Each structure stands twice: as structure tokens, then as C-alpha cells.
Amino acid sequence: xxxxxxxxxxxxxxxxxxxxxxxxxxxxxxxxxxxxxxxxxxxxxxxxxxxxxxxxxxxxxxxxxxxxxxxxxxxxxxxxxxxxxxxxxxxxxxxxxxxxxxxxxxxxxxxxxxxxxxxxxxxxxx
Numbered sequence: 848x849x850x851x852x853x854x855x856x857x858x859x860x861x862x863x864x865x866x867x868x869x870x871x872x873x874x875x876x877x878x879x880x881x882x883x884x885x886x887x888x889x890x891x892x893x894x895x896x897x898x899x900x901x902x903x904x905x906x907x908x909x910x911x912x913x914x915x916x917x918x919x920x921x922x923x924x925x926x927x928x929x930x931x932x933x934x935x936x937x938x939x940x941x942x943x944x945x946x947x948x949x950x951x952x953x954x955x956x957x958x959x960x961x962x963x964x965x966x967x968x969x970x971x972x973x
């Protein structure tokens with residue numbers, strides 16, 4: 848089964864222009880076209896797009912995503928697999944640091960909120 852670009856856009860939340868751009872810059876492999884010349888996305892394309900969206904949501908930049916996509920196109924060889932794993936390990940470490948920082952910030956905010964609640968309670972009890 849294949850989907851049109853408009854259906855893929857609805858499915859993944861990327862605009863049609865963004866899907867075309869991703870294909871143009873090599874994030875998405877060239878999408879096969881139907882007899883009418885329109886792009887026809889396959890299930891594996893949707894899986895790849897979903898992975899790209901995950902990478903983007905974790906803060907990976909376009910240049911790194913392009914490098915990863917290029918390595919992926921090289922196939923399952925040591926020259927491709929090792930750098931892909933290393934990229935993901937480095938990115939996972941960066942995400943872990945961001946999470947730790949966010950957790951610290953959350954604790955700070957929760958502490959401040961509790962101080963304000965206590966201050967408000969002192970006004971309402973008088």
C-alpha cells in the first residue's frame with residue numbers, strides 16, 4: 848500500500864513543503880512516483896519519517912540528521928553501522944544531560960511554588 852504526499856502530511860504532521868524539502872536535502876530517500884507522477888510513500892518511508900521526527904524532537908540538528916541518513920543509505924556495513932551507533936550514543940548522552948538539567952529546573956520551580964503557597968497561606972490565615 849502506498850500513500851500520497853497529502854495523506855503522509857496528515858499522518859505525520861509535516862507540511863507537504865517540509866516533506867518535499869526533506870527529500871530535496873536527502874533526509875528522505877527519493878520517493879517512488881505513481882503513473883500520474885505523484886509521490887507514493889511506502890510503509891518503510893513512514894517508519895523512517897517517524898524516526899526522523901523523533902530525532903528532531905530530541906533536538907538533533909538537520910546536519911546531523913542528514914549525516915545519519917547518508918550513513919543509512921550506505922547500508923548495513925561496519926563503515927555505516929559503527930558511525931550511526933556512535934552518533935546515536937553521543938546524542939543519547941546529550942539528551943540525558945538535558946533531562947537531568949530539566950529535572951533540576953523542575954525541582955527548583957516546585958520549591959519556589961511551595962514557598963509561594965506557604966506565603967499565600969500565611970495571608971489567608973490572618
